[in-house]
Amino acid sequence: MELPPLVAMVGNPNAGKSALFNALTGARQKVGNYPGVTVERHSGRLALDDGRAVELVDLPGAYSLDPSSPDERVTRDVVTGTQAGERLPDALVVVVDAANLDNHLRFALQLIALGLPVVVALNMVDLAERDGLVLDPAVLERELGVPVVPTVAVRRRGIDVLRARLTALVGGTTAELRRLRPSDGSVDDDIVTLQRRARTIAAAATVSETPVRRWNHALDSVALHPVFGPILLATLLFVMFQAVFSWSEVPVSWIESAFAALDGVVRDAMPDGFLRSLLTDGVIAGVGAVVVFLPLILILFLFILVLEASGYMVRAAFLMDRMMAQVGLSGRAFIPLLSSFACAVPGIMATRTIDDEKDRLTTILIAPLMTCSARLPVYSIIIAAFIPARKVAPFIGLQGLVLFGLYVMGIVGAFVAALALRRTVTKGDSSGFMMEMPKYQMPRMGDIAIGLWSRAWIFLKRAGTTIALTTVILWALLSFPQAPAGQKQADYSVAGRIASGLEVVVRPIGFNHDIALALIPAMAAREIAVAAIGTVYAIDDVEDTRGERTLVDNLRGRWSLPTALAFLMWFVFAPQCISTIAVTRRETNGWRWPAFMVGYLFATAYVMAGITYWAAVFAGL
Ligand SMILES: Nc1nc2c(ncn2[C@@H]2O[C@H](COP(=O)(O)OP(=O)(O)OP(=O)(O)O)[C@@H](O)[C@H]2O)c(=O)[nH]1
Numbered sequence: 001m002e003l004p005p006l007v008a009m010v011g012n013p014n015a016g017k018s019a020l021f022n023a024l025t026g027a028r029q030k031v032g033n034y035p036g037v038t039v040e041r042h043s044g045r046l047a048l049d050d051g052r053a054v055e056l057v058d059l060p061g062a063y064s065l066d067p068s069s070p071d072e073r074v075t076r077d078v079v080t081g082t083q084a085g086e087r088l089p090d091a092l093v094v095v096v097d098a099a100n101l102d103n104h105l106r107f108a109l110q111l112i113a114l115g116l117p118v119v120v121a122l123n124m125v126d127l128a129e130r131d132g133l134v135l136d137p138a139v140l141e142r143e144l145g146v147p148v149v150p151t152v153a154v155r156r157r158g159i160d161v162l163r164a165r166l167t168a169l170v171g172g173t174t175a176e177l178r179r180l181r182p183s184d185g186s187v188d189d190d191i192v193t194l195q196r197r198a199r200t201i202a203a204a205a206t207v208s209e210t211p212v213r214r215w216n217h218a219l220d221s222v223a224l225h226p227v228f229g230p231i232l233l234a235t236l237l238f239v240m241f242q243a244v245f246s247w248s249e250v251p252v253s254w255i256e257s258a259f260a261a262l263d264g265v266v267r268d269a270m271p272d273g274f275l276r277s278l279l280t281d282g283v284i285a286g287v288g289a290v291v292v293f294l295p296l297i298l299i300l301f302l303f304i305l306v307l308e309a310s311g312y313m314v315r316a317a318f319l320m321d322r323m324m325a326q327v328g329l330s331g332r333a334f335i336p337l338l339s340s341f342a343c344a345v346p347g348i349m350a351t352r353t354i355d356d357e358k359d360r361l362t363t364i365l366i367a368p369l370m371t372c373s374a375r376l377p378v379y380s381i382i383i384a385a386f387i388p389a390r391k392v393a394p395f396i397g398l399q400g401l402v403l404f405g406l407y408v409m410g411i412v413g414a415f416v417a418a419l420a421l422r423r424t425v426t427k428g429d430s431s432g433f434m435m436e437m438p439k440y441q442m443p444r445m446g447d448i449a450i451g452l453w454s455r456a457w458i459f460l461k462r463a464g465t466t467i468a469l470t471t472v473i474l475w476a477l478l479s480f481p482q483a484p485a486g487q488k489q490a491d492y493s494v495a496g497r498i499a500s501g502l503e504v505v506v507r508p509i510g511f512n513h514d515i516a517l518a519l520i521p522a523m524a525a526r527e528i529a530v531a532a533i534g535t536v537y538a539i540d541d542v543e544d545t546r547g548e549r550t551l552v553d554n555l556r557g558r559w560s561l562p563t564a565l566a567f568l569m570w571f572v573f574a575p576q577c578i579s580t581i582a583v584t585r586r587e588t589n590g591w592r593w594p595a596f597m598v599g600y601l602f603a604t605a606y607v608m609a610g611i612t613y614w615a616a617v618f619a620g621l
Pocket residue numbers: 012013014015016017018019020059060061062123124125126127151152153154155433434
């Protein structure tokens with residue numbers, strides 16, 4: 001019995017091949033595997049108009065015939081007839097995205113040059129039209145030399161015409177079709193020539209295009225480019241972290257002097273005593289230590305809000321989609337994870353948009369690894385104290401670089417954790433995703449200002465409530481009982497004694513008594529670590545220095561560099577946040593997952609901080 005002709009669906013990723021494949025074959029589908037690789041083989045039967053059947057196979061998306069992944073290799077090998085377990089197709093349905101014609105035509109030209117009978121499906125014409133792009137399929141047909149059928153796969157538009165063209169294409173028997181093939185299919189055009197030809201053809205086929213769409217398209221051809229896109233994203237993030245430090249310097253010094261002045265006023269106005277100490281060493285030192293970070297947080301959010309309002313953020317999500325899929329996360333996880341850069345609590349709540357339970361659970365479990373804004377005070381005070389403010393290259397400051405590195409650490413940690421979790425406790429398949437690209441637009445200054453204001457308000461409210469309260473409690477625990485002469489208050493007090501217990505546990509990873517003391521109140525919120533250390537040193541300062549000895553000076557004098565680095569590493573991983581634990585309990589309906597989360601994060605933090613400390617000690621830092 002002769003096999004039915006084989007027709008392959010091929011094109012760039014996300015062109016709509018599978019959607020068209022489904023529209024053409026309906027329920028008559030089979031899923032298998034290509035021998036020797038983990039790539040699935042989707043095939044189905046299609047009845048042509050004349051009653052004959054063809055076997056349709058849906059190939060993985062590829063950008064070109066030079067494979068960069070196992071999926072792309074299968075695609076290349078199938079269309080060149082070298083894939084084990086697959087015969088050479090008798091015809092190709094080349095699927096292109098009408099809204100992205102020049103990019104998709106490049107691959108289409110390569111495929112047409114192979115010499116197999118081809119019909120081009122000009123898919124997603126609905127999206128192109130919505131964006132203000134009108135194309136002429138007849139021009140495309142003429143330029144490409146093959147039939148072109150406009151389609152909207154998801155609405156089954158153009159499916160009948162496509163089938164009719166296929167019927168005509170697969171007219172003869174398989175043996176006759178083989179003879180039609182003119183060459184061995186070698187493509188001699190280089191990629192630049194191909195790109196130029198693709199662009200020319202796309203321009204010729206464009207009947208009309210609104211200027212807005214032209215702009216959007218030009219921007220997207222950079223922002224979504226497989227090479228330049230990620231470079232642009234990395235550059236933007238890099239500039240953002242540089243700016244966080246370099247732009248904040250001046251406003252931070254204003255806030256510092258304001259708190260120093262306030263400290264001076266209170267000291268002059270009040271007699272020495274507990275009330276004065278409560279106000280200066282407790283409230284002013286603690287809250288002041290946190291409030292100085294307001295400019296840094298606002299600069300960070302200025303960038304995030306502008307990128308969001310301009311329409312770029314969705315593009316970033318799109319770029320990340322492939323990477324996310326590789327660690328077993330769905331692209332939908334991007335937005336929750338991105339919100340977690342502000343705070344893991346709304347981030348974890350945003351995971352409700354993920355349908356797949358295991359996908360969602362994985363996202364929740366790694367969300368606390370995204371560097372939330374509460375870590376910024378901790379990171380920046382340590383960086384300010386221990387990392388010299390010098391330039392490693394023109395415009396690249398070492399401090400910003402280290403901060404960038406800490407954010408990257410968190411992301412890499414999250415991805416590694418996702419990978420591990422997906423193989424063990426949350427085993428399962430990841431699901432695909434697709435987002436509508438909004439148009440680029442100029443961010444409206446009013447909206448940005450409102451966004452910044454609400455961020456500032458949340459931050460200051462936290463400083464005025466949770467943080468003020470915790471530092472007052474800490475001040476009390478640190479002030480009583482009073483140490484007799486010759487004993488250090490930070491050791492003798494209630495808080496000091498509790499810390500001494502914890503210190504036994506954290507000493508092996510290089511943490512000192514002050515850190516042990518700060519870690520417990522910092523469970524309420526990470527930035528309290530800074531407030532707590534501020535209060536400890538304020539109480540511990542024997543001479544009345546009136547806030548002149550800054551926290552930075554104190555840190556430099558009392559901590560070694562390895563300790564400081566270990567402390568940074570601890571905060572990359574440690575789940576020092578009761579709110580996150582509480583919201584995880586609520587979203588997963590029980591204590592099992594929050595307990596697991598806290599356990600694995602503390603364990604990782606301990607190990608990573610320990611490795612950092614001892615590596616730094618042995619490196620002689
Ligand atoms: N609006 C619109 N959406 C479409 C059309 N065709 C496909 N889509 C959507 O585009 C997305 C990608 O379609 P797929 O069929 O999965 O694309 P693919 O080419 O198989 O992608 P890969 O297998 O990843 O290479 C899906 O969300 C589809 O629903 C179309 O003609 N119009």
